[in-house]
Amino acid sequence: MLFRKISGLLSALALALVAGSAFAQAWPARPIRVIVASGAGGTNDILARLMGERLGQVLGQPFIFDNRPGAGGHLGSEMAARAPADGHTLLMTGSPTHSAGPHLFKNLAYDPMRDVPPLAMLATAPNLLVVNTASAVKSLQDLVRLAREKPGQLTYSSAGNGTSGHLAAELLKSMAKIDVVHAPFRSGPEAVTGLLSGQVAFMFFTPPATLPLVKAGKLRALGISSLSRSALAPEVPTLAESGYPGFEVVAWYAFCAPRGVPREIASRLAGEIEKVLRQPEVKEKIIQLGAEPRFLAGEALLDFANRDAAVAGKLIRETGSKSD
Numbered sequence: 001m002l003f004r005k006i007s008g009l010l011s012a013l014a015l016a017l018v019a020g021s022a023f024a025q026a027w028p029a030r031p032i033r034v035i036v037a038s039g040a041g042g043t044n045d046i047l048a049r050l051m052g053e054r055l056g057q058v059l060g061q062p063f064i065f066d067n068r069p070g071a072g073g074h075l076g077s078e079m080a081a082r083a084p085a086d087g088h089t090l091l092m093t094g095s096p097t098h099s100a101g102p103h104l105f106k107n108l109a110y111d112p113m114r115d116v117p118p119l120a121m122l123a124t125a126p127n128l129l130v131v132n133t134a135s136a137v138k139s140l141q142d143l144v145r146l147a148r149e150k151p152g153q154l155t156y157s158s159a160g161n162g163t164s165g166h167l168a169a170e171l172l173k174s175m176a177k178i179d180v181v182h183a184p185f186r187s188g189p190e191a192v193t194g195l196l197s198g199q200v201a202f203m204f205f206t207p208p209a210t211l212p213l214v215k216a217g218k219l220r221a222l223g224i225s226s227l228s229r230s231a232l233a234p235e236v237p238t239l240a241e242s243g244y245p246g247f248e249v250v251a252w253y254a255f256c257a258p259r260g261v262p263r264e265i266a267s268r269l270a271g272e273i274e275k276v277l278r279q280p281e282v283k284e285k286i287i288q289l290g291a292e293p294r295f296l297a298g299e300a301l302l303d304f305a306n307r308d309a310a311v312a313g314k315l316i317r318e319t320g321s322k323s324d
Contacts, residue, residue: 027087027265028061034255035083037076037093039069039187042159043206043289047122047253048092050285054276055269069187072161073097074105074112077256081115085260087269091116094253095312098305100162103313104321113309118254118301119266120273125251125291126226127168127204128211128236130219132195140222140242143202147178154201155181159188161321164251167312168204168225170319175244182321195219206251207232207290225249232290252308253291254301270297 034052038044045067052063068076073096080091098112110116131137137146147154158166161184173180183200185191192209194200196218204225211233213219223239224230227248239247255273257266274295276282286293296304315321 027262027268028059030088031062031064032056032059032088032090033064033066033083034090034092035076035080036065036067037069037073037080037091037097038067038159039189040067041209042188043125043208043251043291044092044094044253046208046289047286047291048255050282051122051255051273051276054279054282055272058272058276069160072101072104072163072184074101074108077101077112077116078108078110080256081110081112081258083258085258085262087257087261087265089258090119091256092253093256094118094121095164095251095308096160096162098254098256099252099309100167100312100316102309103316104162113302113305115259116256117259118305119257119261119297120270121252121254121294121296121301121304122273122277123253123286123289123291123293125164125206125253125289126224126230127165127206127249127251128214128221128233128290129168129172129202129204129223129225129239130195130210130214130221131202132198133217133220134198135201135220137202137222138220140237140239143222144176144178146201147176147180151179152181154178155183155199157183157185157191157194157200157203159191159205160184160186162312163188164225164249165191165204165206166321167315168249169202170321171247171249171315172204172239172244174315174319175247204249211290230290232288252294252304254296254305273297 036048056063077097083089137143156169214221221236277295283293
């Protein structure tokens, strides 16, 4: 009797493995929807479309993009978490939802790391600290001086609560001991528009949306949030070398998937993403965005995301940041 039970269990397990393998081989059976947890035109969106175009060619199904900005990316992230875990819905997001979000939004109806875990990292990117060229602020020191002269009067924009731009400004606020006010927008491009229109005094944002405007003479770059200077803008000093040693806040970008996606599908997709990231033209385009191509998957990615979340949580607690 015991032998029959064991034999039956082994047979059931074997059938499940065969069924899972067959399911994975049939994937993708239809277009893959990518929920982009940000507005169109930002780094997150550009990376999603760059990768999706090439992955669609490899996998034989098109990638369809659905931009869902709002609530610091959690609108789109939660939508992805509720989607079927069959590999036909992915989420493009990163540090805003998975590192900072859980510390900023205390009443989330889902757990980002549990319910829509990162599947493959694509890149990391710093933020440029920029002001409108119409401003009298010419340097970081000018900005800090003005903020101290007008406590509580200067505002800064961001692509939303928990984004790396938000955290970078809060870190500057803490290190420079200034009182400035956060004005979160629904998306990065909207936040940039707010700066261009004079609604806010400054912002931290990734290079794709800011560097062209700097080169066009519409924005002025005061610093960069990475520990080392960017090859795209070598003349822009780091905040670390401008009087704030150790200043570093960078964004990371990853494809995520609803919890429970079959391991075979997750492994295949991660493998194809790694191959695409190795393509010289893809690497060059990511570098042109002001980002650094970086592939991580599996336990290494989960460890990275958890460590980054711990750092973001510490910063949020120390600065008293809130989901405005």
